[in-house]
Amino acid sequence: MLSNDHIDAFKNITGPKGIITGADEIAPHVKEWRGKFFGKTDLMLAPATTDQVSQIVSYCNDHKIALVPQGGNTGVVGGGIPGLEGRNEVLITTKRMNKNIVVDADDYSIIVDAGCTIQSVQDAAAEQDRLFPLSLASEGSCTAGGVVSTNAGGVHVLRYGTTRALTVGIEAVLPNGQIYSDLSSLRKDNTGYALNQLLIGAEGTLGIITKVAFRLYPMEKQRYTYWLGIDSPATALKLLSSAREITGDRVSVFEILPELGLSLVLNNIPDTAAPLTAPYPWYVLMEVATTTRDNSLQLTLDTWLEAMMQNGLLLDGAEAQSEAQRKAFWKLRESMSEAQKYGGGSIKHDISVPVSHVPVFIEQTFTALEKHFPKCRPMPFGHLGDGNLHFNVLQPEGTNKEDFLSEWSSMNALVHDIVTEHKGSISAEHGIGTLKREELARLKDPAALAAMRTLKAALDPNNIMNPGVLFK
Amino acid sequence: MLSNDHIDAFKNITGPKGIITGADEIAPHVKEWRGKFFGKTDLMLAPATTDQVSQIVSYCNDHKIALVPQGGNTGVVGGGIPGLEGRNEVLITTKRMNKNIVVDADDYSIIVDAGCTIQSVQDAAAEQDRLFPLSLASEGSCTAGGVVSTNAGGVHVLRYGTTRALTVGIEAVLPNGQIYSDLSSLRKDNTGYALNQLLIGAEGTLGIITKVAFRLYPMEKQRYTYWLGIDSPATALKLLSSAREITGDRVSVFEILPELGLSLVLNNIPDTAAPLTAPYPWYVLMEVATTTRDNSLQLTLDTWLEAMMQNGLLLDGAEAQSEAQRKAFWKLRESMSEAQKYGGGSIKHDISVPVSHVPVFIEQTFTALEKHFPKCRPMPFGHLGDGNLHFNVLQPEGTNKEDFLSEWSSMNALVHDIVTEHKGSISAEHGIGTLKREELARLKDPAALAAMRTLKAALDPNNIMNPGVLFK
Numbered sequence: 001m002l003s004n005d006h007i008d009a010f011k012n013i014t015g016p017k018g019i020i021t022g023a024d025e026i027a028p029h030v031k032e033w034r035g036k037f038f039g040k041t042d043l044m045l046a047p048a049t050t051d052q053v054s055q056i057v058s059y060c061n062d063h064k065i066a067l068v069p070q071g072g073n074t075g076v077v078g079g080g081i082p083g084l085e086g087r088n089e090v091l092i093t094t095k096r097m098n099k100n101i102v103v104d105a106d107d108y109s110i111i112v113d114a115g116c117t118i119q120s121v122q123d124a125a126a127e128q129d130r131l132f133p134l135s136l137a138s139e140g141s142c143t144a145g146g147v148v149s150t151n152a153g154g155v156h157v158l159r160y161g162t163t164r165a166l167t168v169g170i171e172a173v174l175p176n177g178q179i180y181s182d183l184s185s186l187r188k189d190n191t192g193y194a195l196n197q198l199l200i201g202a203e204g205t206l207g208i209i210t211k212v213a214f215r216l217y218p219m220e221k222q223r224y225t226y227w228l229g230i231d232s233p234a235t236a237l238k239l240l241s242s243a244r245e246i247t248g249d250r251v252s253v254f255e256i257l258p259e260l261g262l263s264l265v266l267n268n269i270p271d272t273a274a275p276l277t278a279p280y281p282w283y284v285l286m287e288v289a290t291t292t293r294d295n296s297l298q299l300t301l302d303t304w305l306e307a308m309m310q311n312g313l314l315l316d317g318a319e320a321q322s323e324a325q326r327k328a329f330w331k332l333r334e335s336m337s338e339a340q341k342y343g344g345g346s347i348k349h350d351i352s353v354p355v356s357h358v359p360v361f362i363e364q365t366f367t368a369l370e371k372h373f374p375k376c377r378p379m380p381f382g383h384l385g386d387g388n389l390h391f392n393v394l395q396p397e398g399t400n401k402e403d404f405l406s407e408w409s410s411m412n413a414l415v416h417d418i419v420t421e422h423k424g425s426i427s428a429e430h431g432i433g434t435l436k437r438e439e440l441a442r443l444k445d446p447a448a449l450a451a452m453r454t455l456k457a458a459l460d461p462n463n464i465m466n467p468g469v470l471f472k
Numbered sequence: 473m474l475s476n477d478h479i480d481a482f483k484n485i486t487g488p489k490g491i492i493t494g495a496d497e498i499a500p501h502v503k504e505w506r507g508k509f510f511g512k513t514d515l516m517l518a519p520a521t522t523d524q525v526s527q528i529v530s531y532c533n534d535h536k537i538a539l540v541p542q543g544g545n546t547g548v549v550g551g552g553i554p555g556l557e558g559r560n561e562v563l564i565t566t567k568r569m570n571k572n573i574v575v576d577a578d579d580y581s582i583i584v585d586a587g588c589t590i591q592s593v594q595d596a597a598a599e600q601d602r603l604f605p606l607s608l609a610s611e612g613s614c615t616a617g618g619v620v621s622t623n624a625g626g627v628h629v630l631r632y633g634t635t636r637a638l639t640v641g642i643e644a645v646l647p648n649g650q651i652y653s654d655l656s657s658l659r660k661d662n663t664g665y666a667l668n669q670l671l672i673g674a675e676g677t678l679g680i681i682t683k684v685a686f687r688l689y690p691m692e693k694q695r696y697t698y699w700l701g702i703d704s705p706a707t708a709l710k711l712l713s714s715a716r717e718i719t720g721d722r723v724s725v726f727e728i729l730p731e732l733g734l735s736l737v738l739n740n741i742p743d744t745a746a747p748l749t750a751p752y753p754w755y756v757l758m759e760v761a762t763t764t765r766d767n768s769l770q771l772t773l774d775t776w777l778e779a780m781m782q783n784g785l786l787l788d789g790a791e792a793q794s795e796a797q798r799k800a801f802w803k804l805r806e807s808m809s810e811a812q813k814y815g816g817g818s819i820k821h822d823i824s825v826p827v828s829h830v831p832v833f834i835e836q837t838f839t840a841l842e843k844h845f846p847k848c849r850p851m852p853f854g855h856l857g858d859g860n861l862h863f864n865v866l867q868p869e870g871t872n873k874e875d876f877l878s879e880w881s882s883m884n885a886l887v888h889d890i891v892t893e894h895k896g897s898i899s900a901e902h903g904i905g906t907l908k909r910e911e912l913a914r915l916k917d918p919a920a921l922a923a924m925r926t927l928k929a930a931l932d933p934n935n936i937m938n939p940g941v942l943f944k
Contacts, residue, residue, distance in 0.1 A: 106709055106828035107859075151662050162660060164669075165637060178919040184895035185826045187858040188634060190623050190673050190903045191912055192942055193924045197636075197669030201662050218717045237578055245690045248722055248762040248769075290720040296768030297720075354657045356579035386659040387579075423656035431662045440663055447650040451931065452665045458930035459923065470664055 002043055002090070006063065010045055013055045018096070020044040029073055029091055030081055037434070039083035041068075044091040050171060050179060050210040056092065057208065057464075058177025066467050067092050069204040071146025072117065074138035077433025079150065079203045079469050084434055087468055094145050097210065103128045108216040109168060109185035114145030114209050121214065130216040133160035133252075137334065145209040151201035153429040158385030159252040159289075160217065163200065169213030170196045175206065175460035185213045198455070203431050204466040206459050220252070220289040224301055225320040227329050229280030234359040235313050236284050236384055243286065246304050247297065253287035254385035255333055260394075261379045264339040265332055272332060275318040284384070285333050336381050340392060343377065345401040347411045349391040351419045352428035358387055365418050369393060372414055373407060388428040391415060416443060437472045474515055474562070478535065482517055485527040490568070492516040501545055501563055502553055509906070511555035513540075516563040522643060522651060522682040528564065529680065529936075530649025538939050539564050541676040543618025544589065546610035549905025551622065551675045551941050556906055559940055566617050569682065575600045580688040581640060581657035586617030586681050593686065602688040605632035605724075609806065617681040623673035625901040630857030631724040631761075632689065635672065641685030642668045647678065647932035657685045670927070675903050676938040678931050690763040692724070696773055697759045697792040699801050701752030706831040707785050708756050708856055715758065718776050719769065725759035726857035727805055732866075733851045736811040737804055744803060747790040756856070757805050808853050812864055815849065817873040819883045821863040823891045824900035830859055837890050841865060844886055845879060860900040863887060888915060909944045 011019050020026060021043055030039040047053045060067050066089040068082040082089035098115035105128040112121055118132075118139040125132040134147060136154035146152075147163045148170065160166065171183040182196055199206055230236055236256050243251050259279050265272055290297055301319075308314035320326035340346050353361045362380060369378055375396035380389040393411060395404035416426045420443050432440050441449065453471065456463075483491050492498060493515055502511040519525045532539050538561040540554040554561035570587035577600040584593055590604075590611040597604040606619060608626035618624075619635045620642065632638065643655040654668055671678055702708055708728050715723050731751050737744055762769055773791075780786035792798035812818050825833045834852060841850055847868035852861040865883060867876035888898045892915050904912050913921065925943065928935075 104826065104828050106713065107826045109826065151666075153660050157659060161637070164666070165633070174919060174923060178922065180919040180923065181917050182920060184897075186824050186895075186897050186900070187629060187827070188625050188824045188855075188860045188900040189897035190899050190901060191897055191908075191916060192673075192904060192920070193678075193927055194623075194636070194669050194673055195920055195923055197666050197672075200669075201664075201666055206665075218713075218721050241578060241690075245763050248720060248764055248766060249690050250720055291717045292720055292772075294720060294768070294772075296766070300764075300766075352658050352660045354576065354579045354581065355659070356576050383660075388660045423658075425656075425658050425661035425663055427662050428658070428660040429662060432664060436663075444663060445653050447646060447652040448654060448664070448667055450650065451646060451652065451667055454930050455665055455927065458926050 006065065007043065009059055010056065013059070014045060014047050014052050018046045018048060018052065020046060026091070029070060029093065030083060032076065032078060032081060033074065034076055036076070037078040037081045037084060039081040041082040041089060041091045044093060046093050046096045048096045050173065053173045053208055053210055054177050054179050057173045057175065060090070060464050061175060061177055061462055064462050064464060065090055066464050068466050069094070069149070069208045071115065071143035071149070072138065072141040074142040074146065075150060075431065075433065077430050077435040079431055079433030079466070084468055092208065094143060103130065104185065105130055107185055109213055110216055111169070111183060111185070111211065111213045112144045113211055114143060116144050118142050118144065118147060125216050126219065129219045131219045132214060132216055134163060134166055144212045148200055148209050148212050149202065149204050150431045153383070153386070153388065155253050155255065155383065157383060158254055164197070166214050167196065167200055167212060168215050170199055170209060171211040172199055172207040172209045175465045180207065183211050183213055185215065201431070203433065203469050205456060205469050206465060218291040220291060222290050222293050223326070224288040224298065225326045225329055226286045227275035227318045228284040228286060228314055229276050229316040230282050230284060230313070231280070231315060232282060232359065233362055233384065236282065237356065237359065238313055239284065239308065240385060242308070243288070243304070246300055247288050250288050250290050251286065251385070252289040253285060255285040255382060256384040257283045257285070257333065257336065257381045258379050260377060261336050261339065261381050262332060264343050265335045268339050268342040269335045272335065273328065275329060276316045278316065280315050285329055340379065340394060344395040345405045346392045346394045347405065347408050349412065349415050350428050350430045351391050351415065351424055351426060352386065352388040353419060353422040353424035355385070355387040357422045358384060358389070361418065361422050361424070365391070365415060368414055368418060372411065412439065432470050434468050437470065440470070441472065478537065479515065481531055482528065485531070486517060486519050486524050490518045490520060490524065492518060501542060501565065502555060504548065504550060504553055505546065506548060508548070509550040509553045509556060511553040513554040513561060513563045516565060518565050518568045520568045522645065525564070525645045525680055525682055526649050526651050529645045529647065532562070532936050533647060533649055533934055536934050536936060537562055538936050540938050541566070541621070541680045543587070543615035543621070544610065544613040546614040546618065547622060547903065547905065549902050549907040551903055551905030551938070556940055564680065566615060575602065576657065577602055579657055581685055582688055583641070583655060583657070583683065583685045584616045585683055586615060588616045590614050590616065590619060597688050598691065601691045603691045604686060604688055606635060606638055616684045620672055620681050620684050621674065621676050622903045625855070625858070625860065627725050627727065627855065629855060630726055636669070638686050639668065639672055639684060640687050642671055642681055643683040644671055644679040644681045647937045652679065655683050655685055657687065673903070675905065675941050677928060677941055678937060692761040693763055694765050695759055695761045695798070696770065697798045697801055699747040699790045700756040700758060700786055701748050701788040702754050702756060702785070703752070703787060704754060704831065705834055705856065708754065709828065709831065711756065711780065711785055712857060714780070715760070715776070718772055719760050722760050722762050723758065723857070724761040725757060727757040727854060728856040729755045729757070729805065729808065729853045730851050732849060733808050733811065733853050734804060736815050737807045740811050740814040741807045744807065745800065747801060748788045750788065752787050757801055812851065812866060816867040817877045818864045818866045819877065819880050821884065821887050822900050822902045823863050823887065823896055823898060824858065824860040825891060825894040825896035827857070827859040829894045830856060830861070833890065833894050833896070837863070837887060840886055840890060844883065884911065904942050906940050909942065912942070913944065
């Protein structure tokens with residue numbers, strides 16, 4: 001329990017608006033939206049400025065009070081929820097820090113407060129004919145500080161990279177309360193260690209991000225969206241290489257989905273329809289985008305599709321003929337998570353392997369899963385272009401859900417072991433949080449783990465920043 | 473002086489081939505190629521494997537022997553030269569570690585030993601129809617480990633990013649001798665702190681890079697190269713934005729040069745000719761490249777050039793009609809450094825500012841320089857698309873060279889102060905080394921500097937890795 005002295009000290013820093021103690025107001029901030037993590041805290045701080053954040057962190061460091069930073073609370077690994085596992089932690093939210101959004105169109109950059117939503121960043125850029133390419137399901141609520149702290153991915157990584165590639169400058173408060181400022185939009189800067197990079201993806205364990213400079217791109221003016229039926233992930237890879245080449249490397253989306261996933265969507269999600277007349281083992285949602293109206297690209301793509309049909313790589317395909325049809329294709333992709341609930345219990349993995357390893361990785365994993373849990377139904381889907389699959393496994397039909405879900409850890413271990421053989425990642429997009437600490441400790445390169453602990457101890461000797469996350 | 477015991481210990485690790493003590497053989501490794509830094513050492517180690525590097529570093533850490541890692545010795549800031557300022561340091565070169573180059577075309581990646589030259593990486597990729605886009609003057613001799621340790625830039629950063637953006641995996645030996653291994657080609661991996669990123673650009677102060685995984689791109693099949701005459705850097709910026717948009721963001725090179733630079737080249741470098749019939753205040757060397765033969769792009773560019781002539785942004789322009797002509801254009805750009813020697817003494821800066829600030833930055837700096845040293849002749853040139861200028865200043869005509877060069881530090885301070893007002897970088901490409909330690913200490917964000925020292929002390933408590941570099 002926090003003493004009144006502490007609460008008064010915080011009130012002196014933030015004013016009354018920055019102190020939230022009401023259980024009702026706190027409630028939505030201490031549970032994970034999918035219902036996997038439920039935490040608690042007596043105090044939520046909502047500072048309005050970087051200076052207030054600095055004073056809060058400094059005070060907490062002096063008094064060894066643990067802080068959990070939170071953006072839009074859209075994470076899924078328990079990385080931003082206070083009070084898990086009985087810890088006493090103060091929640092600090094950036095939600096009041098969302099006033100400043102400054103676009104520099106000539107510089108192709110934007111500088112924003114940490115609490116700004118990604119949607120608001122996209123919109124501000126678009127108003128000046130610029131593209132902020134980060135795009136993910138939670139963009140309406142996730143924040144600039146949050147996506148940087150977790151190095152968020154999304155559907156445009158193939159072309160534009162993860163949040164790491166889009167982040168050119170950071171202002172943050174370090175665990176000692178100092179304000180670290182590298183808030184510029186420089187494309188080139190070789191003046192010492194890349195501290196920005198260390199803060200990106202650190203999940204709030206090395207400081208609190210208060211402002212971000214992102215890079216922008218020329219606005220995409222024309223998009224070509226395809227739904228393709230194919231026989232295998234190996235074929236998908238061949239199509240991807242070929243499409244990159246013939247389009248002048250303008251493929252911006254390349255997602256793969258299995259027939260099991262599509263049929264669950266079609267059978268359970270309203271207002272969905274199959275784009276092709278027959279089912280195929282796998283589907284690809286491909287988008288090619290360009291910054292200018294370019295009719296020759298349409299011709300190039302038409303010719304290419306015909307050639308791919310003739311050489312047998314492509315079994316069938318449809319091009320979206322309108323924005324409505326494009327949205328209908330995307331709805332199939334975006335309904336995958338929702339639809340799989342209708343298939344019963346599912347055990348989830350968020351993994352990546354080198355892109356070229358995806359086909360053999362899928363084969364090996366399918367075989368191992370069948371041995372481990374006969375008739376379970378793997379339905380990997382996602383960002384093939386990045387080697388990143390949401391490798392979810394559905395329970396066998398007609399079996400008990402609880403029995404199946406009790407295999408969560410053992411199945412995770414099985415899948416992650418194969419991932420590790422391929423030098424893959426056990427958390428491609430979502431981070432470690434509290435959810436994957438044990439798997440990280442089990443599988444991460446030991447020298448890397450030791451160095452991580454050394455860095456954490458050096459920069460946060462009192463372990464006040466998000467102490468339950470990454471390490472146990 | 474190293475004792476014989478130490479030398480025997482090293483010999484046990486590397487075998488006789490890995491021990492070089494002959495002054496003649498060492499000589500080219502202890503001087504900087506431009507002649508600015510002259511060091512010394514009694515011992516150069518040339519390990520052949522990562523394991524040997526690990527044993528060497530471990531031994532040095534135990535015995536507090538300082539090590540200076542060296543790749544191709546192409547740096548210009550005294551970051552890879554042992555024995556500067558009287559330090560006792562052993563040189564460790566990666567030159568024997570250059571055997572393994574493995575391309576994975578489907579994965580668009582390549583894994584190489586640290587001692588491989590960048591030219592050899594480019595060539596291996598090209599053999600499998602892939603592009604390794606890092607391109608810089610020293611590519612024939614600089615190495616994979618060297619470009620990663622210094623986050624090298626070059627002429628393709630605008631489109632493909634710096635070495636940081638191209639590096640997807642690293643194996644390195646940390647200062648405690650442990651082998652850190654994250655040698656995969658993953659596009660997405662959120663499993664803890666980005667240690668790779670910390671090693672990139674650390675100039676050998678946090679470990680020795682032994683292997684690298686780089687990302688590759690589809691091979692460029694067609695290039696359009698232009699030499700454009702314009703009135704000002706502000707116009708250049710407008711042309712750049714417009715060109716990015718109309719080409720589908722396929723501008724791969726956008727370099728700016730002043731008339732002073734071109735005339736020095738034309739007057740002093742053999743086999744050069746002006747591409748345009750009249751002189752203009754500034755020139756742009758622009759290249760648009762694409763992965764496929766695309767005649768419509770030619771048409772688009774022709775139309776665009778005509779429009780830019782008509783609206784007055786473009787004063788005149790020439791397109792390279794052959795590979796020979798393309799090379800002739802590039803020779804003008806690449807002769808800038810050489811040509812300026814004919815203009816007398818020059819004081820150099822390697823700076824960057826946000827791209828949109830370049831025009832006003834140039835104006836302000838010209839004005840301040842004229843006040844500081846009347847009739848000095850600034851000739852900034854370089855990578856406008858990245859906001860990175862080699863801002864060199866020539867002595868006034870008919871004055872004494874030594875007098876002028878004695879202003880080196882005061883002029884650096886003047887230029888760097890204006891850079892800092894624009895939140896720019898005092899070392900965009902070349903790093904800090906020993907050359908810019910004082911300026912770094914003077915101008916870097918204090919919280920960043922303090923964090924850098926904390927990290928260095930935590931990871932290298934005995935200060936054995938390149939101790940004279942970055943910090944004083």
